[in-house]
Amino acid sequence: MKKALIEFKDFTFQYKVQSKPTLHDINLTIYEGEKVLILGPSGSGKSTLSNCINGLIPFSEKGTIKGSLKVDGIETKEASIFKLSKVVGTVLQDSDAQFVGLSVGEDIAFALENENMPRSEMIPKVEATAQIVGMGEFLEHLPYSLSGGQKQKVALAGVMHDKVKVLIFDEPLAALDPHMGMVAVDLIDRICRDQNKTAIIIEHRLEDVLYRPVDRIILMAEGRIVADMSPEELLRSELLDQYGIREPLYLTAMKYAGCNLQNQEGISDLAQMQLTKENRDKLEEFFRRQTDAYKPELGEPVIEVEDVDFAYDKDVVVRNVNCSIRRGEKLALIGKNGAGKTTLARLVCGINRPTKGRIKIRGNDYMALSIKEIGEFIGYVMQNPNQMLVKDIIHDEVDMALKLRGYPQEEVEAKTKRALEMCDLYSMRNWPVSSVSYGQRKRITIATVMALEPDVIILDEPTAGQDYRHYVEIIEFINQLNSEFGKTIILITHDMHLAIENTDRAIVFADGEIIADDHVFRVLSDDDVITRASLKQTSLYTLACMLGVSPEEFISHFISYERMVKAGE
Numbered sequence: 001m002k003k004a005l006i007e008f009k010d011f012t013f014q015y016k017v018q019s020k021p022t023l024h025d026i027n028l029t030i031y032e033g034e035k036v037l038i039l040g041p042s043g044s045g046k047s048t049l050s051n052c053i054n055g056l057i058p059f060s061e062k063g064t065i066k067g068s069l070k071v072d073g074i075e076t077k078e079a080s081i082f083k084l085s086k087v088v089g090t091v092l093q094d095s096d097a098q099f100v101g102l103s104v105g106e107d108i109a110f111a112l113e114n115e116n117m118p119r120s121e122m123i124p125k126v127e128a129t130a131q132i133v134g135m136g137e138f139l140e141h142l143p144y145s146l147s148g149g150q151k152q153k154v155a156l157a158g159v160m161h162d163k164v165k166v167l168i169f170d171e172p173l174a175a176l177d178p179h180m181g182m183v184a185v186d187l188i189d190r191i192c193r194d195q196n197k198t199a200i201i202i203e204h205r206l207e208d209v210l211y212r213p214v215d216r217i218i219l220m221a222e223g224r225i226v227a228d229m230s231p232e233e234l235l236r237s238e239l240l241d242q243y244g245i246r247e248p249l250y251l252t253a254m255k256y257a258g259c260n261l262q263n264q265e266g267i268s269d270l271a272q273m274q275l276t277k278e279n280r281d282k283l284e285e286f287f288r289r290q291t292d293a294y295k296p297e298l299g300e301p302v303i304e305v306e307d308v309d310f311a312y313d314k315d316v317v318v319r320n321v322n323c324s325i326r327r328g329e330k331l332a333l334i335g336k337n338g339a340g341k342t343t344l345a346r347l348v349c350g351i352n353r354p355t356k357g358r359i360k361i362r363g364n365d366y367m368a369l370s371i372k373e374i375g376e377f378i379g380y381v382m383q384n385p386n387q388m389l390v391k392d393i394i395h396d397e398v399d400m401a402l403k404l405r406g407y408p409q410e411e412v413e414a415k416t417k418r419a420l421e422m423c424d425l426y427s428m429r430n431w432p433v434s435s436v437s438y439g440q441r442k443r444i445t446i447a448t449v450m451a452l453e454p455d456v457i458i459l460d461e462p463t464a465g466q467d468y469r470h471y472v473e474i475i476e477f478i479n480q481l482n483s484e485f486g487k488t489i490i491l492i493t494h495d496m497h498l499a500i501e502n503t504d505r506a507i508v509f510a511d512g513e514i515i516a517d518d519h520v521f522r523v524l525s526d527d528d529v530i531t532r533a534s535l536k537q538t539s540l541y542t543l544a545c546m547l548g549v550s551p552e553e554f555i556s557h558f559i560s561y562e563r564m565v566k567a568g569e
């Protein structure tokens with residue numbers, strides 16, 4: 001019989017600063033060697049649950065525990081965080097908070113140094129590990145000089161040599177490019193199987209995590225466990241819908257086609273799934289239905305990037321970039337980690353200026369404009385909310401830029417209230433920023449930028465860390481800004497699901513250069529671009545191949561059909 005490694009019994013936890021418990025009556029056993037996925041809406045207590053397992057609660061985050069939690073036989077509230085760190089390793093949601101070394105190499109070597117491994121043995125191990133996550137050339141680099149995804153890759157490499165029995169991954173995929181996301185899911189799978197480790201994965205991207213099988217899915221809502229079942233059972237149930245979890249794209253397509261999911265075997269593993277005759281016929285019929293391709297109406301160019309290069313010191317990281325973005329466009333900047341997407345966004349906002357070439361805003365060279373002046377026209381929501389937040393209270397954070405710009409008090413209040421309401425934060429406006437979850441912090445930064453009502457909005461991974469309800473709200477809100485107010489939207493994202501459903505054009509980056517600029521569905525049907533830019537096909541592509549129809553046409557049809565369904569809602 002398998003050994004119980006993590007045992008919650010009638011466990012309740014209340015943060016010191018909260019008036020009610022965040023976790024209620026948790027009864028949960030996780031066995032040695034299991035791979036468990038935790039799903040649940042934002043704020044449902046997923047990170048709190050995992051921080052109880054790794055000991056951050058109650059040692060760093062104070063509060064009251066009732067009931068019992070044993071990890072490898074240790075009652076956590078009676079142990080030290082040092083003792084628990086020998087059993088549990090964590091890849092945190094915020095990779096900035098994760099770095100312990102002064103360089104990439106030192107960081108990856110940390111666990112090995114703790115074991116006093118001789119340098120001659122350690123160096124090749126560190127090099128090999130860095131190679132696996134694609135960071136072999138960055139061993140000497142400093143943490144601050146890495147892109148968001150590069151930091152996440154180092155964090156993953158760092159736990160590969162941990163001798164711990166349990167590994168927790170808190171949203172490991174959010175910052176990784178699509179191909180690296182697949183590598184990470186595979187890596188986690190291999191670590192579990194080869195080293196018999198127990199893995200707990202918290203992730204909103206169900207489609208991406210299910211690239212490799214998981215044993216169980218635990219669904220949390222409002223601090224309680226509401227389901228604990230196999231992926232197969234969960235995907236067949238109504239629970240994803242009921243608790244607002246985004247389902248994989250192929251399931252959406254099957255539902256649009258009217259497929260019967262109850263008698264469809266292998267529904268959690270698309271690669272192995274054998275479509276029933278009935279479902280195949282339904283999907284083929286769905287594909288034959290005619291829909292009009294959607295054509296957005298676009299205005300004049302608002303941003304023009306001409307022959308732009310940019311170098312940090314001597315390293316040229318963006319090379320010969322040319323693109324023109326028109327008023328009212330909704331486009332995605334996609335591509336490999338470290339390819340230069342964030343750098344381009346920073347250049348367009350004037351935070352950095354080109355070392356060669358020029359950028360025009362509304363037809364004029366922007367060199368004469370200050371960052372503040374550019375900020376009136378272009379709003380930029382950064383990838384990591386913790387890099388943007390400076391105030392203690394949510395409301396003060398959102399009204400700060402309006403006050404700095406000297407708006408009359410009444411207008412400041414009205415605009416702040418509107419932005420808070422749009423981001424579902426109004427009821428929390430007087431809360432301290434420090435007491436809300438990562439996903440909630442991301443929404444604060446979106447509200448901060450929205451309050452200024454800029455014409456162009458650049459959002460760096462806007463949906464990372466969001467549950468589906470907030471994902472939909474944010475996306476609908478962004479779509480509304482675009483369709484009703486003609487705002488130009490630029491999404492930097494690794495989420496191909498998001499790009500396919502919500503943008504009309506993708507600019508694809510690889511190694512500092514633009515390698516494609518076309519419709520999203522066309523880009524995602526081009527094998528060469530996918531490989532060079534470290535992208536991946538969505539499950540719609542796989543489904544089209546199973547049906548033997550053109551993936552490009554199938555995806556294009558799916559997008560038009562979905563827009564028609566949404567327009568009718």
Ligand SMILES: Nc1ncnc2c1ncn2[C@@H]1O[C@H](COP(=O)(O)OP(=O)(O)OP(=O)(O)O)[C@@H](O)[C@H]1O
Binds near residue numbers: 042049438466
């Ligand atoms: N350090 C803290 N101090 C006080 N309250 C906290 C703290 N961290 C989280 N909470 C509260 O606990 C609740 C659950 O937060 P938690 O981070 O566990 O949610 P989550 O399910 O991981 O959410 P997300 O998907 O947004 O990361 C939140 O509503 C939050 O207000």
Ligand SMILES: Nc1ncnc2c1ncn2[C@@H]1O[C@H](COP(=O)(O)OP(=O)(O)OP(=O)(O)O)[C@@H](O)[C@H]1O
Binds near residue numbers: 175
């Ligand atoms: N402050 C800095 N100093 C030196 N190099 C930097 C700095 N910031 C970024 N870089 C480097 O510039 C390159 C481009 O980084 P950028 O953040 O633009 O990539 P990205 O495409 O947004 O990546 P990701 O998808 O991982 O967020 C990377 O190789 C990165 O290491």
